[in-house]
Amino acid sequence: MEAADAMPKQPLSVRTKTNGAMADDREVVGEPVSPSARLLEDMYIVIIIGFAAPMNLPAFRAGVASRIACHLPFRSIQATDKKGILRWVETTVSLDYHIVCPTLDAVAVAIDPDQAVEDYVASLSTQSMDNSRPLWDFHLLDFPTSEATSTAVMRVHHSLSDGVSLLTLLMSCARSAADHMKPPAMPPLPKRTGAIYARPRPPASAGALAFARWVWSFVLLAWHTTVDVAVFFATILFLKDTRTPFTTTGHHGELHRKRIVHRSLNLEDVKSVKQTMNCAVNDVLVGVTSAALSRYYYRKSGDNETGKDIRVRSILLVNLRPSTSVHASVNMIESGKGSDVKWGNQVGFIFLPLHIAMHSDPLDYVRKAKNTCDRKKSSLEVAFTHVAAEVFFKLFGPKAGAAIFDRMVYHTTTSLSNMIGPVEQVELFGHPVVFVASTTFVPQEAIVVNYQSYVNSVRLALAVDEAPFPDCHELLDDFSETLNIIKGAAVSLGKHNQKE
Structure with a gap:
């Protein structure tokens, strides 16, 4: 038994x-x-x-x-x-x-x-x-x-x-997979140990200019938070994304059949772009997402107005646990203290604009993504949205809270997440693992984009409504081809910089 x-x-x-x-x-x-x-x-x-x-x-x-x-x-x-x-x-x-x-x-x-x-x-x-x-x-x-x-x-x-x-x-x-008696090697701990918006105080020896910059970072934090909170309430009330091929065609309460398609991307290609552009892996993936969706949008819509403002936002999920939480939790489970692990949902979210446009330089998508992500790191938006969800639920009850949440999701376009997986080959209950593709069925969204790293690859998974995306494999092609184009541009830029 x-x-x-x-x-x-x-x-x-x-x-x-x-x-x-x-x-x-x-x-x-x-x-x-x-x-x-x-x-x-x-x-x-x-x-x-x-x-x-x-x-x-x-x-x-x-x-x-x-x-x-x-x-x-x-x-x-x-x-x-x-x-x-x-x-x-x-x-x-x-x-x-x-x-x-x-x-x-x-x-x-x-x-x-x-x-x-x-x-x-x-x-x-x-x-x-x-x-x-x-x-x-x-x-x-x-x-x-x-x-x-x-x-x-x-x-x-x-x-x-x-x-x-x-x-x-x-x-x-x-x-x-190399030693069945050992747990897999854990991903390296992030360099950041505090909140993404934290700015350590400079030492006294740094001088007045460094201190002024530190104070100014808190001014920006307050301003960016104020703007983001205003956008949050505006989104719930009236601010909608532009209708595009990525916009859901369903109505509240409808369940649409979702199709998951996935493909492996080369993690070294992503890291190569990251190094050339002096940015984070997440910046590169957000840039690839914007470029791939732009490619698909202009092909399917026939829209030639490349300069017009197209509002497409992603709900980017952010883990609110300490940056060492996965390592600590796995260690607790391995030592027989699994009951001490805090499970459940401990995430906040931010509204992350995706840049839908046509650029002659593919690296502009990564530049735009880096600027956007850096701007979001200087905001308390993620903490506010987590608390707001709890407060809405307690003040207005489960039905009203769920209605407000649904309205927020319907007024945006997609969800986006990026997770770091095992850095070495592993096996699960004696079965060697080839790939891991993770995503989420979200009734209110026609498309959800997820990235999951495993060893030297990144598995892109798209969860899409079947009706508006009968060609979802073409959209998958857009992502892989876009990464290749961006990588090629980064290689050329790197060679140009070396010559200089």
């Missing part, structure tokens, strides 16, 4: 309803569901993992039982107590409901296995989860594709976890 199935079969003090669970005559005890988690209704994080070996179902089930289902959030459901408070309530876990081995059309798999996997993942976007069980599952597809021998798809309701929590979980589950 597996560890998860061997848990004591305590009767659960809930009864299932169509909209979740409600308390019966006994008391429901557990942590309240946070306001941030309650705002993420109908949002699912999806992680596609390609393996270099056939699926070993007993080993995979044993690994999930001992390394995932053992953690409290992954054996809890949401239930309403007698006072109407929604809480996380511990329950038993039966892996038969959480590990799915679907039987697909053998003819379709034989003709195009890549398409068969893509179609199956798309079908998950319209399938809700059973609220009477913990809100996560694995779907195992045991047949070869062009990139992998077998595939696992992990789906987790966003109220249960954010991307950083899931990365922490998977890093703790993985083992080094």
Whole structure:
């Protein structure tokens, strides 16, 4: 009997309803569901993992039982107590409901296995989860594709976890492919240890000019925060992005079938541009995103007015945990202190403008991205948006809070995230990992862009509505071709600078 199935079969003090669970005559005890988690209704994080070996179902089930289902959030459901408070309530876990081995059309798999996997993942976007069980599952597809021998798809309701929590979980589950007894090497710690907007005070020996610059940085911080907060409220009230091919065509409450397409980009190419442009990896990826969307926009719209103002904004998710949180959490899990790890959602967000234009110099997209990201680092916007979400929920209630959140998402265009994954080859429950593609099903958005690094590659994943993006593979081509063009321009610039 597996560890998860061997848990004591305590009767659960809930009864299932169509909209979740409600308390019966006994008391429901557990942590309240946070306001941030309650705002993420109908949002699912999806992680596609390609393996270099056939699926070993007993080993995979044993690994999930001992390394995932053992953690409290992954054996809890949401239930309403007698006072109407929604809480996380511990329950038993039966892996038969959480590990799915679907039987697909053998003819379709034989003709195009890549398409068969893509179609199956798309079908998950319209399938809700059973609220009477913990809100996560694995779907195992045991047949070869062009990139992998077998595939696992992990789906987790966003109220249960954010991307950083899931990365922490998977890093703790993985083992080094070079030494199966060791956990994988962790990504290097960032040089920054404080908040992104923090400006350390210069030493007295630096002089009056350095001190004046330090004081001026706080003036800019206050001004930028004021502007960003005003834009935040304007977005909720009336400020909408320009209608483009990326704008959702749906209405509030509608669920559209989502299709996930993904591709590997060369991390060394990204780092090469980063070094030449003296910027961050995230700046390069934002620049590539702007350039690729611009390429697609002008091709599909037929718009020749390259100088007009096109407002396209991304909701960029920002981790509010300390920069060392992943390392610390993995170490706690490895040392048997997994109960001390803070799971759940601990993210804020910023409105990040994406530059839609045509430039003769491809590096202008990266320059624009760097300027925008540097400007956002000198603002308290991310802290304000996190607190605002909590306050809106508490003041106006769950329905009104969710309506305000939906309005904000509908008035912007896309979501964007970038996460650092394992820096060496790993295996998951005995299965060597070829690639990891992660993204999110967001009902209110027609396109979501995610980047996930793994060893020496960056996996780009696009989650798009099927109707407006029947050519989503062309859009994927735009991203890879754009990176090649930007890299070529950076190489030329580097050679020119060397000559000088």
